[in-house]
Amino acid sequence: MSEKSISEKLKEQLFYNKKSGLLSLDEIEFEKINEYCEGYKAFLNKGKTEREAADTAIQMAKAKGFEEFSFGKTYKAGDKVYINNRGKTVAFVVIGKQPVENGVNITAAHIDSPRLDLKPNPLYEDSDLALFKTHYYGGIRKYQWVAIPLALHGVFAKKDGSVIKVSIGEEENEPKFVVNDLLPHLASEQNKRTLAEGIKGEELNVLVGSRPFKDDKGSELVKLNILKLLNEKYGIIEEDFLSAELELVPAFKASDLGFDGSLIGSYGQDDRVCAYPALTAVLEVENPDKTAIAILTDKEEIGSDGNTGLNSDFLRYVVTDLARMQSGDGTVALRNSKCLSADVNAGLDPTFADVMERKNASFLNHGVVVTKYTGSRGKACTSDASAEYVAEVRAMLDNAGIKWQTGELGKIDIGGGGTVAMYIANMGVDVVDLGVPVLSMHAPFETTAKFDVYMCYRAMYTFMK
Numbered sequence: 001m002s003e004k005s006i007s008e009k010l011k012e013q014l015f016y017n018k019k020s021g022l023l024s025l026d027e028i029e030f031e032k033i034n035e036y037c038e039g040y041k042a043f044l045n046k047g048k049t050e051r052e053a054a055d056t057a058i059q060m061a062k063a064k065g066f067e068e069f070s071f072g073k074t075y076k077a078g079d080k081v082y083i084n085n086r087g088k089t090v091a092f093v094v095i096g097k098q099p100v101e102n103g104v105n106i107t108a109a110h111i112d113s114p115r116l117d118l119k120p121n122p123l124y125e126d127s128d129l130a131l132f133k134t135h136y137y138g139g140i141r142k143y144q145w146v147a148i149p150l151a152l153h154g155v156f157a158k159k160d161g162s163v164i165k166v167s168i169g170e171e172e173n174e175p176k177f178v179v180n181d182l183l184p185h186l187a188s189e190q191n192k193r194t195l196a197e198g199i200k201g202e203e204l205n206v207l208v209g210s211r212p213f214k215d216d217k218g219s220e221l222v223k224l225n226i227l228k229l230l231n232e233k234y235g236i237i238e239e240d241f242l243s244a245e246l247e248l249v250p251a252f253k254a255s256d257l258g259f260d261g262s263l264i265g266s267y268g269q270d271d272r273v274c275a276y277p278a279l280t281a282v283l284e285v286e287n288p289d290k291t292a293i294a295i296l297t298d299k300e301e302i303g304s305d306g307n308t309g310l311n312s313d314f315l316r317y318v319v320t321d322l323a324r325m326q327s328g329d330g331t332v333a334l335r336n337s338k339c340l341s342a343d344v345n346a347g348l349d350p351t352f353a354d355v356m357e358r359k360n361a362s363f364l365n366h367g368v369v370v371t372k373y374t375g376s377r378g379k380a381c382t383s384d385a386s387a388e389y390v391a392e393v394r395a396m397l398d399n400a401g402i403k404w405q406t407g408e409l410g411k412i413d414i415g416g417g418g419t420v421a422m423y424i425a426n427m428g429v430d431v432v433d434l435g436v437p438v439l440s441m442h443a444p445f446e447t448t449a450k451f452d453v454y455m456c457y458r459a460m461y462t463f464m465k
């Protein structure tokens with residue numbers, strides 16, 4: 001064995017080293033990670049929309065002793081409550097020993113994902129086929145959404161106030177839906193389009209049936225038959241689509257990827273890959289020093305606007321209500337609060353490495369990625385966490401032995417993106433993004449590494465406990 005040279009020793013001491021966290025992982029730890037990710041995959045399969053993910057999370061929280069927050073009631077340290085915002089955004093709270101005014105520790109992840117929404121008046125018949133018109137939600141690459149099995153999820157809200165849940169296409173024996181694409185034989189004109197225009201928004205039409213209502217006379221008999229079936233199953237008429245939220249999502253299930261089973265493939269990992277760790281972490285928190293809040297939010301993928309997005313006053317009111325319960329001030333509480341904005345970053349994909357700047361890109365299996373700033377065009381539209389706060393998070397992660405890395409969303413001026421971080425930072429809270437690196441982000445089937453998912457859970461727990 002050769003002795004280390006002086007320069008080697010000095011490098012060890014001074015250089016920032018990046019390497020896979022799996023190198024130092026033993027079999028027992030890998031098994032623990034595997035087991036945790038079984039729960040994660042089940043969560044992905046149960047909650048394919050924001051409503052379903054919120055429902056699933058509330059069920060899990062109730063099983064762990066959380067009860068619905070009641071305004072005016074005084075909760076004591078150690079109590080566990082949740083605040084449900086319209087079934088789409090939920091805050092899970094464990095009351096701390098210190099007054100809320102001293103600040104709370106917030107983790108925030110989103111449970112909405114890119115998908116195809118039905119238009120308000122979606123159903124039509126053309127050439128003896130019945131189809132739905134859709135309007136895509138979030139930043140999708142449209143060409144990825146054709147010729148894959150889709151499932152329909154969501155609700156019809158009827159005029160009488162009733163809300164009817166819909167989920168078709170997840171079970172083995174249930175029909176699926178599909179957006180059809182052109183055959184290569186006849187695609188010479190389509191092939192000249194740019195990739196962005198390869199499939200256009202108004203071409204994302206979903207095939208939903210072909211069997212006509214048995215009658216020789218009359219038109220639109222396929223559409224009529226579909227409405228008859230929907231009427232029998234859900235009691236709805238065509239007008240009820242006007243007040244519905246129906247979402248088409250990929251029909252496949254989450255699964256392990258790769259011979260070694262170290263990776264996970266699934267729809268909706270952005271950002272349920274951080275939502276599940278934030279949720280499971282807050283469910284484990286007992287008697288924290290400061291009040292712990294895990295918030296799972298809607299609308300991130302379309303800019304966080306709307307009353308279930310984090311650009312609303314929901315979080316401000318949650319903190320204010322908790323402070324007021326102790327006769328404290330919500331503004332002071334927010335100013336003293338800290339947050340991990342739990343969202344994904346783009347992992348470096350060796351096939352597309354040229355969009356990344358290697359020194360500052362995140363890698364799969366290198367642990368949770370701390371993203372100091374997101375944004376685009378010279379850090380526009382980002383909160384850019386302070387050096388002091390990043391140092392605090394660094395120390396927390398290192399002290400707990402949590403593997404982490406830094407990450408930037410691609411090379412400068414090649415694109416960019418944002419998270420909920422800036423909306424929370426705008427309330428006076430210290431915020432930095434911390435999440436899991438993903439490959440094929442926003443695709444119908446996204447890739448993550450199990451090791452990073454588990455490190456994210458550990459980071460969330462350490463931050464809130």
Ligand code: MN
Binds near residue numbers: 110
């Ligand atoms: Mn995200």
Ligand code: MN
Binds near residue numbers: 270301442
């Ligand atoms: Mn996203």
